[in-house]
Amino acid sequence: MTTIKKFEKPIGMRDTFPVTYEKNETLRNIGRKFLRARGYEFVNTPTLEYYDTVGKASAIYDASLFKLVDSQGNTLVLRPDMTTPITRVATSKLLKEKIPLRLAYFANVFRAQQLEGGRPAEFDQMGIEIIGDKSVYADAEVIITAIQLVQNYSIESFKVTIGHAGILNCILNDYTENENQANKLRSLLIERNYVGFEEAVISFDLPKTKSDALLQFINEATNIETIEQIEKYVSKNDALLYMRQLAEIIQQADLTKYVSFDFTLSSHMNYYTGMLFELFADGSGFPLGNGGRYDGLLHHFGSDVGATGFGIRVDRLLEILPTQEPREKTVALIFEDALFTKALELANSLRNEGKLVTLQSKNGLINEEAFSLVFDEVLYVSQEDQLQ
Amino acid sequence: MTELTIAMPKGRIFEEAYQMLIDAGFNLPEEVEMSRKLMIEIPEEKIRFILAKPMDVPVYVEHGVVDIGIAGKDVLLEQKRHVHELLDLKISQCYIASAGLPNTKMNEIAPRIATKYPNVAMNYYKEIGEQVEIIELNGSIELAPMIGLADRIVDIVSTGRTLKENGLVEYERITDVSSRLIANPVSYRMKSARIQDIVTRLKKIVN
Numbered sequence: 059m060t061t062i063k064k065f066e067k068p069i070g071m072r073d074t075f076p077v078t079y080e081k082n083e084t085l086r087n088i089g090r091k092f093l094r095a096r097g098y099e100f101v102n103t104p105t106l107e108y109y110d111t112v113g114k115a116s117a118i119y120d121a122s123l124f125k126l127v128d129s130q131g132n133t134l135v136l137r138p139d140m141t142t143p144i145t146r147v148a149t150s151k152l153l154k155e156k157i158p159l160r161l162a163y164f165a166n167v168f169r170a171q172q173l174e175g176g177r178p179a180e181f182d183q184m185g186i187e188i189i190g191d192k193s194v195y196a197d198a199e200v201i202i203t204a205i206q207l208v209q210n211y212s213i214e215s216f217k218v219t220i221g222h223a224g225i226l227n228c229i230l231n232d233y234t235e236n237e238n239q240a241n242k243l244r245s246l247l248i249e250r251n252y253v254g255f256e257e258a259v260i261s262f263d264l265p266k267t268k269s270d271a272l273l274q275f276i277n278e279a280t281n282i283e284t285i286e287q288i289e290k291y292v293s294k295n296d297a298l299l300y301m302r303q304l305a306e307i308i309q310q311a312d313l314t315k316y317v318s319f320d321f322t323l324s325s326h327m328n329y330y331t332g333m334l335f336e337l338f339a340d341g342s343g344f345p346l347g348n349g350g351r352y353d354g355l356l357h358h359f360g361s362d363v364g365a366t367g368f369g370i371r372v373d374r375l376l377e378i379l380p381t382q383e384p385r386e387k388t389v390a391l392i393f394e395d396a397l398f399t400k401a402l403e404l405a406n407s408l409r410n411e412g413k414l415v416t417l418q419s420k421n422g423l424i425n426e427e428a429f430s431l432v433f434d435e436v437l438y439v440s441q442e443d444q445l446q
Numbered sequence: 447m448t449e450l451t452i453a454m455p456k457g458r459i460f461e462e463a464y465q466m467l468i469d470a471g472f473n474l475p476e477e478v479e480m481s482r483k484l485m486i487e488i489p490e491e492k493i494r495f496i497l498a499k500p501m502d503v504p505v506y507v508e509h510g511v512v513d514i515g516i517a518g519k520d521v522l523l524e525q526k527r528h529v530h531e532l533l534d535l536k537i538s539q540c541y542i543a544s545a546g547l548p549n550t551k552m553n554e555i556a557p558r559i560a561t562k563y564p565n566v567a568m569n570y571y572k573e574i575g576e577q578v579e580i581i582e583l584n585g586s587i588e589l590a591p592m593i594g595l596a597d598r599i600v601d602i603v604s605t606g607r608t609l610k611e612n613g614l615v616e617y618e619r620i621t622d623v624s625s626r627l628i629a630n631p632v633s634y635r636m637k638s639a640r641i642q643d644i645v646t647r648l649k650k651i652v653n
Contacts, residue, residue: 338631338632338635344632
């Protein structure tokens with residue numbers, strides 16, 4: 059253990075400097091306006107939750123949770139995501155007032171990490187949840203809202219990849235001999251280890267029809283334009299019909315060009331029961347967000363009304379966002395002590411014009427020249443010439 | 447055509463992989479002058495090569511500063527980074543094995559394993575129900591059993607000659623290793639056409 063220096067912060071924690079803060083605020087306001095206009099109501103939940111409720115139910119790996127102990131000895135966690143706390147509050151309270159619920163959030167979440175730079179341990183997430191609507195239109199609304207939200211930030215180069223947990227399970231179960239094999243393949247897909255998938259299929263020594271089908275599946279299913287291409291792998295079922303409808307709705311919304319299907323898409327979060335998707339954009343090496351239907355999580359909290367939603371990483375959105383619009387004009391008003399009243403008057407009238415006015419006593423300045431440089435405009439209230 | 451950035455390990459793997467790309471019909475100059483260069487631009491194919499340490503290739507790919515890369519399976523197993531593993535290029539084939547002095551048993555109380563691959567070694571011994579202590583070394587791993595630092599080593603074996611010359615024998619074969627084509631998850635989607643094209647063409651050369 060090295061001693062901690064005065065300037066250090068815990069690994070992954072970041073300060074927000076003024077420029078980033080403003081960019082973040084602008085982004086938040088745009089998002090809020092956009093989502094409220096679509097009927098989403100913003101909520102917030104506590105930063106601390108019980109490990110036994112939210113911590114365990116959350117999809118985030120246990121090792122990534124910040125844990126604390128309260129005075130009664132209960133383990134607490136810093137919320138690692140917003141979906142789980144919102145599910146808690148919806149199932150215990152809000153669903154009694156309105157169903158389906160359309161909730162939105164913009165909040166900081168915490169994920170512990172010990173690895174290396176480039177991964178904040180605290181970051182903002184923005185997202186929506188539709189709770190209490192099992193129809194395909196709810197899932198379509200989530201995807202469409204995600205796409206339009208990204209468009210709303212003037213991001214043009216992005217993609218949504220949609221999969222379906224149920225269809226993947228069908229395929230893995232149908233073409234393997236037992237559950238172990240299916241699970242092995244699923245975990246390789248979660249790692250996106252396509253080479254490992256092929257090796258595993260060969261090592262299982264399956265009947266040739268089955269192994270051929272799986273090998274062909276892994277080659278084809280990662281990038282599918284239309285649902286018809288997957289139909290040869292699965293017997294007609296509800297999930298397939300569901301995905302067809304989903305594709306149709308997206309087409310009706312004229313957003314097909316942003317969407318592709320990947321039926322190998324799989325998540326370690328076993329509460330994703332149906333459609334799931336990931337959001338990618340040029341400009342960040344990491345996915346921008348993800349979402350899907352999580353009826354399983356609702357079930358865990360004792361409700362069977364179903365839920366679907368998405369979350370976007372605000373830190374990555376900030377990284378991607380095109381250059382921001384010019385800021386408001388900043389003005390420094392440097393006054394001599396005797397003329398404070400006059401300076402105050404002037405400052406107020408400038409502020410009413412929408413300028414950002416800093417009122418600064420000349421006596422309080424250590425380096426007037428350096429201070430003046432950081433403003434768009436500098437005004438002096440002094441004896442000699444009253445005002446310049 | 448979109449620009450594609452490829453991270454390659456320096457040295458023999460680069461030469462072999464480069465030849466595979468030529469065989470796959472990519473329009474690359476036969477000879478590349480790469481004495482101290484870290485970047486090679488191929489404007490004809492809109493490809494840029496980044497030459498990196500083998501251990502660093504998955505780092506570049508995960509962070510998305512390059513789109514795809516060629517990395518050893520040993521490195522991928524050790525680092526567990528979020529990258530897509532697309533294709534086994536079947537070059538620089540070897541395997542990871544445990545080795546030690548002949549006719550020795552591991553210390554019963556605290557068996558010690560010296561290795562360059564602490565995670566791979568730890569996972570392997572966990573899997574077989576053995577709790578071991580890992581000592582991480584950066585090279586000349588074979589020394590460890592000889593001078594009494596460790597009971598076993600876990601290391602890459604290609605011909606087995608180094609082990610033999612140092613009086614060590616192989617105990618368990620842990621996993622096979624070869625070079626893999628890996629992709630950044632975002633690039634895999636945003637540049638899917640280009641990446642799929644490379645995969646398909648290289649696949650033909652591999653098989």
